[in-house]
Amino acid sequence: MFRKIALLLTMLVALTGGVALSSSDASARYASIVVDADSGQVLHAVNADTRNFPASLTKMMTLYLLFEALEKGKLKLDDKLTASKRAVGMPPSKLGLKQGETIKVEDAIMALTTKSANDVAVVIAEALAGKETTFAKLMTERAQEIGMSRTTFRNASGLPNRAQKSTARDMVRLAKALMEDFPQYYHYFSETSFSYHGRSYRNHNRLLKAYNGTDGIKTGYTRASGFNLVSSVERSGRRIIAVVFGGKTAKSRDNHMVKLLDRGFTKMASMGVQTIPPVPVANPFQNPEATGVEVAAAEPVPAPLRTRPVKPVAASSQIAAIDTSDMLADAEEMTNDWTVQVGAFTRFKAAHVSAKAALSTAPRALEGAKVTIEKIESTSVGVLYRSQLTGLYEQQARDACQELIAADLSCVVVQPLAQGSN
Numbered sequence: 258m259f260r261k262i263a264l265l266l267t268m269l270v271a272l273t274g275g276v277a278l279s280s281s282d283a284s285a286r287y288a289s290i291v292v293d294a295d296s297g298q299v300l301h302a303v304n305a306d307t308r309n310f311p312a313s314l315t316k317m318m319t320l321y322l323l324f325e326a327l328e329k330g331k332l333k334l335d336d337k338l339t340a341s342k343r344a345v346g347m348p349p350s351k352l353g354l355k356q357g358e359t360i361k362v363e364d365a366i367m368a369l370t371t372k373s374a375n376d377v378a379v380v381i382a383e384a385l386a387g388k389e390t391t392f393a394k395l396m397t398e399r400a401q402e403i404g405m406s407r408t409t410f411r412n413a414s415g416l417p418n419r420a421q422k423s424t425a426r427d428m429v430r431l432a433k434a435l436m437e438d439f440p441q442y443y444h445y446f447s448e449t450s451f452s453y454h455g456r457s458y459r460n461h462n463r464l465l466k467a468y469n470g471t472d473g474i475k476t477g478y479t480r481a482s483g484f485n486l487v488s489s490v491e492r493s494g495r496r497i498i499a500v501v502f503g504g505k506t507a508k509s510r511d512n513h514m515v516k517l518l519d520r521g522f523t524k525m526a527s528m529g530v531q532t533i534p535p536v537p538v539a540n541p542f543q544n545p546e547a548t549g550v551e552v553a554a555a556e557p558v559p560a561p562l563r564t565r566p567v568k569p570v571a572a573s574s575q576i577a578a579i580d581t582s583d584m585l586a587d588a589e590e591m592t593n594d595w596t597v598q599v600g601a602f603t604r605f606k607a608a609h610v611s612a613k614a615a616l617s618t619a620p621r622a623l624e625g626a627k628v629t630i631e632k633i634e635s636t637s638v639g640v641l642y643r644s645q646l647t648g649l650y651e652q653q654a655r656d657a658c659q660e661l662i663a664a665d666l667s668c669v670v671v672q673p674l675a676q677g678s679n
Contacts, residue, residue, distance in 0.1 A: 286304065286307055286309050286483075286502065286503050287303070287304060287483075287501075287502060287503040287504075288303060288304035288305060288307050288309055288424065288425040288500070288501075288502040288503060289301065289302070289303050289304070289305070289425055289499070289500060289501045289502070289513075289517060290302045290303075290305040290425040290426055290429055290499065290500050291497060291498075291499040291517050291518070291520070291521040292429050292497065292498050292499070293495070293496075293497060293521075293525060294433060294436075294489070294496035294497060294498045295495065295496060300497070300520075300521045300524045300525070301517060301520065301521065301524075302425070302426070304425070304502075305424060305425045305426045306407060306424050306425075306426055307424060307425075307502075308407055308422040308423065308424055309422060309423065309424065309425075309482060309485075309502045309503065310417070310421065310422060310479060310481045310482035311408075311415055311421065311422070311423040311428070311477060311482065311485065311502075312415045312477030312478050312479045312481075312482040312485050313350075313373045313414065313415040313475065313476065313477035313478065313485075314415065314423070314428055314475055314476075314477040314485050314487055315378075315396075315410060315412070315413065315414060315415030315421065315423075315477070316369045316370075316373060316378055316413070316414065316415060316475065316477075317428070317431050317432070317435060317474065317475050317487070318396045318399070318400060318410060318431060319369065319378050319381055319382065319392075319396065319413045319414075320366065320369055320370070320435070320442075320445075321399065321431065321434065321435055321438075321439070322385060322392070322395060322396060322399060323362070323365075323366065323381050323385065324435070324438070324439040324442045325399075325438075325439075326385055327362070327442070328439065331385075332362050332384075332385075333362065334361070334362050334363040334366075335361055335362070335363065336361065336362050337359035337360065337361055337362075338359060338360055338361075338362060338365060338380050338381065338384045339357065339358070339359050339380070339384075340354040340355065340356060340357065340358045340359070340360065340376065340380050341356065341379070341380070341383055342356050343379060343383075343389070344376050344377075344379035344380045344383065345358075345376055346376075347375040347376045347378075347379055347414065347416070348375065348416065349375070350372060350373050350374060350375060351372075351374045351375045351376040351377070352368050352372060352374040352376055352377050352453065353376070354376050354377070354380070360377065360380060364451075364453055365377050365380060365381055366442070366445050367445060367448060367451040367453075368451065368453065368458075369381075370445045370446050370448060370451075370460070370473075370475070371448055371449075371450060371451040371458050371459065371460040371461070372451060372458040372461075373461060373475075373476070373477075375414040375415075375416060378412075378413040378414035378415075379412075379413055379414065381413060382412075382413035389412055389413055390411075392413055393410045393411050393412055393413065396410035396413070397409055397410045400423075400427070400431070403430060403431065403434045404427075404430045405423065405427040405430050405431060406427070407422075407423065407424045407426075407427055408422070408423040408424065408427045409421060409422055409423075415477055415479070416479070417479050417480075417481055425500040425501075425502055426500075428487050428500045429487075429498050429499075429500055431487075432473075432474055432487050432489060432498050432500075433498060435474065436489070443472075443473065443474075444472075446472070446473030446474040446475065446489075447465060447471075447472045447473050448460060449465050449466060461476040461507075462474075462475065462476050462486070462488075463507075463511055464486075464488055464511060464514065464515070467511075468488075468490065468515055468518065469490075469492070470490040470491050470492045471488060471489070471490050472489055472490070472491060473487075473488075473489045474487050474488070474489050475487050476507075478507070479625065480624075480625030480626070480627075480648050482502065482503070483502065483503035483504050483505060483510075483650075484501075484503075484504035484505070484506060484507050484509075484510040485500075485501065485502050485503070485504070485510070486500070486501050486504070486510055486511070486514055487499075487500050488500075488514055488518065490518055490522075492522065495525060497518060497521045497522065497525070499514060499517050499518055499521065501513055501514050501517070505650035505651060505652070505653075506650050506652045506653060508652075509652070594647075594648070594673040595649045595650060595651050595653070595654040595670070595671070595672060595673060596629075596645050596646065596647045596649065596654065596670075596671040597615070597623075597626075597645065597646050597649065597654050597657050597658050597661070597668050597669065597670055597671065598643060598644065598645050598668070598669045598671055599611050599612060599614075599615045599644050599645070599646065599661065599666060599667055599668050599669075600643075600644040600667050601641045601642065601643050601644070602641065602642050602644065603639065603640065603641060603642070604642065605630060605632075605642050607642070608630045608642035608643065608644035609628070609630055609644070611644040611667075612628045612629075612630070612644045612645070612646060613628070614666065615644075615646060615657075615661055615666060615668070616628070616646070618660070618661055618664050618666060619657050619660040619661055619664075622653060622656045622657035622660050623646055623649070623653075623657050625648060625649075626646040626647065626648055626649055626657075627646070627647050627648045628645075628646060629645045629646070629647045630642050630643065630644060630645070631643040631645060645671075651672070654670050654671075655670055658670050
């Protein structure tokens with residue numbers, strides 16, 4: 258009987274007044290940039306020099322140093338690297354290596370470009386520098402040398418670290434350096450799948466198949482960073498590199514990236530640069546049956562054989578004129594400050610158990626969520642403890658609640674408190 262009352266109270270509290278969210282100093286911050294890779298001209302930029310958490314975009318620099326070691330003859334593609342206890346203890350996403358197990362260098366490359374395996378990133382770091390912390394120092398030093406002046410690395414994987422930050426502009430510089438310094442290895446970023454020990458892993462970068470001309474390069478996500486993406490697209494010999502930080506979901510990030518790329522190619526065409534027009538699909542991630550238009554899959558495009566130094570990316574004052582009003586509107590929506598509430602209880606322990614049960618029931622939907630128990634005073638029943646999972650994006654919260662309700666658990670989606678009036 259009391260359980261029913263508690264659930265009713267939860268619903269009433271959430272629906273009438275909303276739930277105040279705990280503040281977090283690890284909120285994703287939106288940033289984006291679009292660059293003509295050949296000229297270095299910036300076609301669009303928002304917060305391009307704001308330092309954000311790169312998440313698994315970090316692995317681009319890990320691979321840069323690995324490609325450098327291959328180029329210098331320190332390693333070969335068929336050399337085997339050994340997994341340490343520390344490496345196998347990394348949290349997902351990972352390949353699931355066992356301590357003492359070996360992996361070929363080429364498989365390690367594929368594990369990073371497709372699966373974004375954190376355990377393999379550490380294996381590479383330890384193989385090249387002995388310790389991951391030492392490797393991170395080398396990453397930062399090399400980043401500075403190629404012009405990534407606002408980037409600091411603290412690990413090889415991109416797992417959360419408050420001091421590990423980069424910018425959208427710096428990530429363009431890194432992408433250009435990978436293409437121009439190691440064209441013979443860049444093709445690994447265009448691989449759509451990877452098979453290892455009988456299992457197949459799909460590349461997290463959906464634009465490889467969904468956006469014409471895409472040939473790389475990397476996705477990234479942590480709760481603190483939001484959904485990040487570096488894209489490279491080549492059409493009729495002209496290349497655009499674009500970066501998005503802080504997407505609220507993988508789908509919305511991809512849709513936003515498509516909008517940026519479309520506008521980038523349109524801008525280049527208006528400047529007299531000959532390009533293949535963007536695929537005429539309003540949203541290539543919609544169901545083709547719903548739009549009546551089939552999305553053309555991209556064929557892998559070989560990397561250009563370039564030997565010239567990496568061209569600079571223009572400063573903010575050199576940005577070409579482009580209307581970004583709707584992009585800024587998109588940016589305002591990309592916040593991970595939504596909550597799901599899974600109960601209100603008279604005992605703290607019961608509230609905590611309820612939150613943990615929700616996490617166990619919907620681990621994928623609630624990935625990165627933070628357990629928050631809020632104590633409130635009620636004149637009718639005394640002290641109540643609200644059991645909440647915070648730090649979610651809107652669609653993530655709604656999907657999680659649907660899954661929990663389907664499992665006969667209580668759940669209410671709570672939107673962020675309004676910031677001022679409309």
